[in-house]
Amino acid sequence: MEHQKTSKQLLGELLDKHYADALQAKADGKPVAWSTSIAPQELLETMGIHVVYPENHAAAIGARKHAQEFINHSEGKGYSVDICSYARVNLAYMDIQQCEAANIPLPDLIFCCNNICNTVIKWYENIARELNVPMIFFDLPFNHAYEVSDQNVRYIKAQILEAIIRLEEITGQKFDYDRFGEVMRISSETSLWWKNASLLACAKPSPLNGFELFNYMATIVCMRGTKEGLELFKLWHDELKEKSERGIGPWKDAEEKYRVMWDGIACWPYLGDTYKVLKKYGINMVTSTYPDSWYIVYDENDLDGMARAYSSNYVNRNLDFGTDNIVNIVKDFRLDGIIYHSNRSCKLMDFRQFEVQRRVEEATGVPSVIFDGDQTDPRAFSLAQFETRIQALVEMMEARKKEWGVS
Amino acid sequence: MMNDAINLIRELEDMGRNPKISILKTMKETGKKAVGCFPIYTPEELVYAAGMLPVGMWGGQTSGTLSDRYLQGFCCSIMKANTEQALLGQYDFLSAVIVTAYCDTLKCVIENWKIASPQLNVVPIVYPQNRKTPSGKMYMKDEFLRIKKELERIAGNVIAEQDLLESVDLYDEYRCIMQEFTDTVQDYPDLLKAKTRHLIIKAAYFMDKKIYNEKVSKLILELRKLPPENSRKRKRIILSGFISEPDGLLDIMTDNDMYVVADDLAHESRQFRTIAAKTGSPLDRMIERIALQDGCAFLFDEKKSRGRMLTAMKEKYRADGIIFCQLKFCDPEEFDYPIIKKDLEAAGVASLYIEIEQQMDSLEQLRTRIQSFGEVLA
Missing domain, CATH: 1.20.1270.370 (Substrate Binding Domain Of Dnak; Chain:A; Domain 2)
Known part of the structure; x- marks a missing residue:
């Protein structure tokens, strides 16, 4: 009998296959798309177009400590040090096309959705211009009211229908609506299992070491619409559930003393360093604001629901929603503290952080710290500053436990 | 005369x-209420039609640290200045403020202002980025109608x-x-x-x-x-970028025998260089103008036409060179620049890139760079 793979093994294999398949598709003369991380990939999956995700790729380059050479190249071309480092890495990769971390084929079309930021509009405009490829762009208006309005849903749905026509024109193929329905169902189901798995970290101790979320995130980005992706998250869920039922915590060699949330993106070049600092103090990052961004769930063939779901991620929502979201996370995951990453690359996440921090603290009493960093630019992070902030957080969490007997 | x-x-x-x-x-003089209008484009026509004065809010020469409560240090100086002035109560004479969402900073400013300055009646507006498509135009109309209602409420009369x-x-x-x-x-x-x-x-x-x-x-x-x-004897210059402030920078150009024959500044010509045809309803004309407005960093432009537009402007105005005034921390402009640079270099157009903040302590570095550019052009 074949030995059953762990989700971790499967994750590695699937990611390798994801990149290999895209390179092979390109070699075979099939179209390849580049897409932003929370775009309606269902359309591309339905058309059988291979997709790679520059954000995933830039994060991988960052995590394997290759970002600096790409960043230097972009800055040499006139890109400011102040713009998103994912963009600086990717726009350089477009020229260099070679990295030990992973290689991706150049795109024949690009797929851009501004529910994650307006920066991607500019970034992808430049790709489209430099490579002379078509750009399909989904404009998901910022939701300054608490809920996603019907007006926005109408606009987004119309854009999905326009994109289908454009894809048919670009590929010369008919769009298969039956297959679309199936992909919609799989995508929602994968999202559900991703969420179910991440929610198991509510248990005390958490069976999940939250830094694993950052690893699995690459797959929820790139395999949400596939059966393999769905199987992976079911398997991961079952493993965590079993661990939790047996009362096993995040680490074999240490106990979970404090439970915290990480707001924002990881510092990829310092993933191991930041992890070690937290673990040293017994801090388990049980969740992040991030995972819910891929909780994109709607009914099969419900285009309105799909439009609404894609516009519902927290960075595209207003400050009241952002606050409630974290307040709920604090309660559900029984947090002791919060770490806010003031990420030089992401103004959309940063410029609400101060007010959100004040409000969450007022609503929950849970202490927090903000540290300066960046998702991929290694120059914008100081490990010493990070550790000092974490020490301050530990002191505050400890004081609160003593004062309130909170444990 | x-x-x-x-x-x-x-x-x-x-x-x-x-x-x-x-x-x-x-x-x-007019007895009208005033409504603040954020960069880049707002439906000023609606404000005016409601019998109120649309007034521009493009930062100012202010210093202070009140805005640090909401915004990190790497926020653009225009939004820092606006926020500072709002927190100082400098805008309290306005009946409302229309805040746009063209960039990620502006989206956050909408949210912070609603909380920090509720007395200012913040009216958020989101222009569509797919502004040339039927769905984008439909959405823009919905958005204008929504703003029209808000303004009618503020003005106390129907437009x-x-x-x-x-x-x-x-x-x-x-x-x-x-x-x-x-x-x-x-x-x-x-x-x-x-x-x-x-x-x-x-x-x-x-x-x-x-x-x-x-x-x-x-x-x-x-x-x-x-x-x-x-x-x-003078060098004919085209300015590009967001804004040409602090305006001391313009004096430096004059000191170096330069004068501005045309501009592509968000704060200046982008406000008036595009006019829609007089067909359809007034709202249709407002929508069409935005659909036609190309070469702007804040509006999605699949063709990325700004560099080519500047090259054409250089020919039209027989300009000697282009000065790109980069407002620090302004992402949309920062993303446009490398493509513009490439286009201008390919066309053999002389250009100078300067980085500015609206409130700068010293302009001496800029003086040296502008002076050198003048020598290159001579």
Whole structure:
């Protein structure tokens, strides 16, 4: 009998296959798309177009400590040090096309959705211009009211229908609506299992070491619409559930003393360093604001629901929603503290952080710290500053436990 | 003749130089309420049609640390200045503020302002980025109708179709006059030095458009009576970027024998360089104008046409060079620059890139760079 793979093994294999398949598709003369991380990939999956995700790729380059050479190249071309480092890495990769971390084929079309930021509009405009490829762009208006309005849903749905026509024109193929329905169902189901798995970290101790979320995130980005992706998250869920039922915590060699949330993106070049600092103090990052961004769930063939779901991620929502979201996370995951990453690359996440921090603290009493960093630019992070902030957080969490007997 | 022109120039310069005083003066003269309008584009026509004054909010010369409560240090200086002034209560005379969402910073500013300055009646507006497609135009109409209702509530009266039509016509007229004005500047490099040109254009943000149109039309008329000035020794410059402030930077250009023959600044010509055809309803015309407005960092442009547009402008205005005024921490402009640079280099157009913040302690570094650029052009 074949030995059953762990989700971790499967994750590695699937990611390798994801990149290999895209390179092979390109070699075979099939179209390849580049897409932003929370775009309606269902359309591309339905058309059988291979997709790679520059954000995933830039994060991988960052995590394997290759970002600096790409960043230097972009800055040499006139890109400011102040713009998103994912963009600086990717726009350089477009020229260099070679990295030990992973290689991706150049795109024949690009797929851009501004529910994650307006920066991607500019970034992808430049790709489209430099490579002379078509750009399909989904404009998901910022939701300054608490809920996603019907007006926005109408606009987004119309854009999905326009994109289908454009894809048919670009590929010369008919769009298969039956297959679309199936992909919609799989995508929602994968999202559900991703969420179910991440929610198991509510248990005390958490069976999940939250830094694993950052690893699995690459797959929820790139395999949400596939059966393999769905199987992976079911398997991961079952493993965590079993661990939790047996009362096993995040680490074999240490106990979970404090439970915290990480707001924002990881510092990829310092993933191991930041992890070690937290673990040293017994801090388990049980969740992040991030995972819910891929909780994109709607009914099969419900285009309105799909439009609404894609516009519902927290960075595209207003400050009241952002606050409630974290307040709920604090309660559900029984947090002791919060770490806010003031990420030089992401103004959309940063410029609400101060007010959100004040409000969450007022609503929950849970202490927090903000540290300066960046998702991929290694120059914008100081490990010493990070550790000092974490020490301050530990002191505050400890004081609160003593004062309130909170444990 | 000369005196008439000079008097008008001085008057408009003054209006441009002192935003708050100018707005209060206009409010007093017209008896209208004022509504603040954030960069880059807002439906000013609706504000005007509601019987109120749309006034520009493009930062200011302010210093302070109140805005640090909401914004990190790497936020653009315009939004820092606006937030600082809002927190100081400097805008409390406004009946409402229309805040846009063209960039990620602006989205956050909408949210922070609702909380920090509730008395300002923040009216958020999100322009569609897919502005040329049927769905984008449908959404823009929905958005304009939503804002129209908000403004009617603030003004306390309904916007009649005829009033809106007149307002849209007035704004078209404004854009037409301003195109003529900026084209006239090139014949009068002494009377309309770089800073003067800037302040006259800026004055439009603080005056009633009807009065402003009359003044600028008269100025053009008076200028045309004068013989063109000798400009042979001067270098003809096009400015690109968000804004040309602090305006001391413009004095440095003048000191180095440069004058501005045209611009692609968000704060200046982008406000008036595009006019839609007079077909369809007033709202359709407003929608069409945004659909046609290309070469702007804040509006999705699949063709990325700005570099080519600047190259064409260089030919049209026989410019010697282009100065790209990069507002620090302004992402959309920062993303456009490398492509523009490539296009300009390919076309052999001389250009200078300078990084600015609206409030700068010292302009000496810029002086050296502008001086060197002048020497390159000589």
